[in-house]
Amino acid sequence: MADLPSDDKKSDPLLRALGKIGEGSGFLWKIFIISIIPAIFSGMHAVSYVFTAEIPSHWCELKELTLANWSKENVKSISSASSCTFYNYNYTYFVEIGYAEALKYTKEHTFPESLKCTNFLFGNELDRKSMVEEWGLVCEKSHQRATVQMALSLGKTIGAISFGTLSDKFGRKKSFIIGVMLSTLSGPLSAIVPWYWAFIFLRLVIGSSHTAILSATYTILTEVAGNKHREWMGTAYNCGYPIGTIILTGIAYLSYDWRQIQLTCSLIPLILILFIWFLPESPRWLISKGRREEARDIIEKTYGKIIQDNTRISISTIESTVMKSIKLKSERNKKINSFYRNFQSLKLLCSHPELRKRSAIMSFCWLVASMAYYALALNGTNFSVNSYLYTFLLGLTEIPSYLLPIPLLMAMGRRTSTSLLYFISSFALLSILVIPESEKNIIMVAGLMGRFAISAVFGVIILYTCELFPTVTRNTAFGTSSGMSHFGSISAPLIVDILGSKAWWAPSTFCAFFVLFAGILSLTLPETKGRELTNTVEEELQESKKFEKSLCC
Structure with a gap:
């Protein structure tokens, strides 16, 4: 990204007008609101794991006892050696003699060897059905529960690497649009897919999309806001995440299934689609890329007509100087080894x-x-x-x-x-x-x-x-x-x-x-x-x- 010479920064009417806007304007407030709302949605998704992946009490399921219509509690009291193992009794015989006699048998005889569970039964103490219950993410599969949250964090890491470069090269708004589209598709879909690994992939995409959205909006905010507002707006922007955490608590309290929480957290952010039409490209990025007419159109909608600066230097003169500077820098950069430069x-x-x-x-x-x-x-x-x-x-x-x-x-x-x-x-x-x-x-x-x-x-x-x-x-x-x-x-x-x-x-x-x-x-x-x-x-x-x-x- 080419920089403007220091003298041109002082005399450039576009940058000076942008600085005025950044000291306080409706344009700045619009950018701020568009920036903080995605942070709220990101906070909701980041902590949803606490409620969607709750671990209910669990013990082994024995097909013979389940088919004989034994209750969950009866199966647990007869067979459970631990939450992940069961006693190797002859459960076909237990079905024949009934629960009362089977319980008496277990008390009168020593415990046999224990075996690992292949299927599970779950308790009803939670307020909702958890993904842990749906996919059996306990015991030998317990690491797959942690993978749900790791996928979101890994997606954010991938998004930070890929969309940071994309944003610098193709613009902040394009990065924002791609992020919104990915979030729009992956969010609701993650609430309905029946396969665990498909959910993990979509969770990774959700993390990447959030990084794309947040990095784009925050960068535009910092590139528009002046010194007077940049510090407190940055602090207020950070508050979006805990606000999302608070909202998530209410959503979880009213939900009866983990998929309902996932769907609610994914449908609310669809409002970001509307922001595509309201979020402008960063004028500062456009200026650095030599696209000054586009930057001027955005700035003049708030600032008014920009004709010339106080020293009577016309925009065309400034543009000529800027483009010359960019051209000289480009020629000089060609002489530098690309690997060394990076x-x-x-x-x-x-x-x-x-x-x-x-x-x-x-x-x-x-x-x-x-x-x-x-x-x-x-x-x-x-x-x-x-x-x-x-x-x-x-x-x-x-x-x-x-x-x-x-x-x-x-x-x-x-x-x-x-x-x-x-x-x-x-x-x-x-x-x-x-x-x-x-x-x-x-x-x-x-x-x-x-x-x-x-x-x-x-x-x-x-x-x-x-x-x-x-x-x-x-x-x-x-x-x-x-x-x-x-x-x-x-x-x-x-x-x-x-x-x-x-x-x-x-x-x-x-x-x-x-x-x-x-x-x-x-x-x-x-x-x-x-x-x-x-x-x-x-x-x-x-x-x-x-x-x-x-x-x-």
Whole structure:
């Protein structure tokens, strides 16, 4: 993407008009509303797993007993060795003598060997039928339950890679349209397909479509909003996710089947189809691509007619200058090896020990924050708390967590704020170990406190990551670090399911130790509060040393 020369940025009437619009206009508010609504829908899908994949009590189904019309409870009391095994009795004989005599027989004789279940019966304690019951995702298939959530996270990762490039090359709106179309097809279809692996594929597509939609709308918002509104709009945008979590709680409470939840979460976002006609292409992207007439048409609908700037330079003159600059850059770029050009930033990032250290630490911090964030959202079942109340409070407490970093950053700086939030989260999660299992409400409060702090971490490390690196490596460092967060979200359901099956406190404790380690590592990073951003690696290293020395003195 070609950049405008600095002088042209100041004198370009299109960019100046766009800046005026970004300071406050109906156009800006329209972009903001279109941006925040998809975030709400994404939050609904991301947490729906809590209700659609609930695990009911289960035990082995014995065909002989089922065909003889024995009740589920009678089958369980006679045959169940565990939730995944049954005693190897002669069940044909049990059918002949009846339940009462069979029960007497089991009490008078030693238990035979136990065998693994091939089919299951499920209890009726849940408020709805779960996909776990429909597809038998228990025991040896329990990993397939976690795959449901992993597919969504993997889809988001694939979407971030593919649609980020597509958006830069072909435009933000095209990426948005493709995302909406994919969501429109995959969402409702995922609620009706009878095959597990087809559902997993559609879940992956849903994740990719959400990334396409969210990245496109957020990029347009940041490219339109001026400094006056960009910060608070970014915070408000993040609140869309917990709002979706709160709405999902109501949908789940009123639903009697997991497919109804899936369908509702997929039909509501169909409103995004209407946004295709209201969402404009990013004027800033159009200008950078030399498509100035299209950008002018969009800007003039709000700003009014643009004739010339204050220095009497006509648009045609500016366009001529801009196109000349783009042409010169294009000719110069042809002389640069394409492979070197694409990976030059990564090479710089890896060639300096200090930058390597910072990148490794921030990547770990992003991974741990995402892992703990999603693991705690999915861990309500292991806490044995009311899933509706827990999920509702997760969304409710997450909203103020996005506001907490603002005073922290002003008072303590980046490094101290980051480590403090990690330590608070770790302390809250470790405190669960000393709380009696019977004190469910206290356990829930501790879990919510840990989740609150880890949610607030994101508001700090986003800014901190950008400030730790010079311009020549900033985008690569940020992309690498934030990209690690997807691995954290992918691992979260496995942590909850595998460790949760061993001990109810294991997932939260596992996350606590990693969160604690992330907090300790963040203390080794330099402070960046009040320091100017640097452009080159050498400048960054020099300024960092000077700034740290001034803090010590």
